[in-house]
Amino acid sequence: MAPRARLVLDRAEVIVGYSSYIQLLDQGLVHGKEVISTGMTKEVQRCRAALDLACQGRRTAVVCSGDSGIYALAGLILELMEERNLAESMDLQIVPGIPALAAAASSLGAPLMHDFASISLSDLLTPWEVIDKRVRAAAEADFVIILYNPRSKTRTWQLEAIRCLLLKVRNGDTPVGVVKNASKDDERVVFTTLEGLDTESVDMKCTVIIGNSQTRRIGHWLLTPRGYAAKYDLTKQSGG
Structure with missing residues (x-):
């Protein structure tokens, strides 16, 4: 895991991700936080839930494997933000990983x-x-x-x-x-x-x-x- 990704997860209030990826995390990063996980083919559901939480003012991290911008969920998050007209107003960080x-x-x-x-x-x-x-x-x-x-x-x-x-x-x-x-x-x-x-x-x-x-x-x-x-x-x- 890239150091910046670990820092972001440490500061998050909510962690959202595919259940298998959540299980790979250091449990110290997950302890005491709300975790929302779903199975395969539920990517849209996960990303919508993450945006809902972020709109409530909660620091929300979406977990991907490898790099979030390579065959992962950064693009879907941006598409959903565009759909909701959030592209200019939401504080989004796309954290590089190790593809x-x-x-x-x-x-x-x-x-x-x-x-x-x-x-x-x-x-x-x-x-x-x-x-x-x-x-x-x-x-x-x-x-x-x-x-x-x-x-x-x-x-x-x-x-x-x-x-x-x-x-x-x-x-x-x-x-x-x-x-x-x-x-x-x-x-x-x-x-x-x-x-x-x-x-x-x-x-x-x-x-x-x-x-x-x-x-x-x-x-x-x-x-x-x-x-x-x-x-x-x-x-x-x-x-x-």
Whole structure:
């Protein structure tokens, strides 16, 4: 958790969030405060409740996983504020967090050193045709590709469809990293290839990073070069 996020939660009077995320919090941050939690697909309900409480003058914090502005609830809060004409009057702070793409990349090495595209495979809010089009464009442009929400209990075919799509434009030995529960105590890291990716072992707690044409394995790490070797002599010893 980013230090500023901890400070905001410590000062909050009410904490609102998805029940699983609330359970991950240090209980010292929750003790003595009103907590409003709901299950999956209740995002609108949670955000409306948070705005209602904030309009009553109560310091209210909405908890997200990763970063609140990346596939999370900062955007929905802004949409609801716009709907209620609160954009100019409400004191809103959007607190930066540690996104899964950054946490996962740090466990894999340096796979995001060059341009990348982050794409969610969840078609609950975005039509699959749009997702498919974006993956194709990212693949053809040789972006490193980060896949969020890769596979759930009900969405079982999408990740395999994307793997097959990518194999048409990328080599089968393209490095792939899968990180489950990034930065948590039970984190699990898997290094594989596009050909060898076991899509059935991936779930919603995983972040999948697929390398571009330059990504390579260095020991126990993945590297997507930034381009220093093409501009500088990296073999030259300093002070020589």
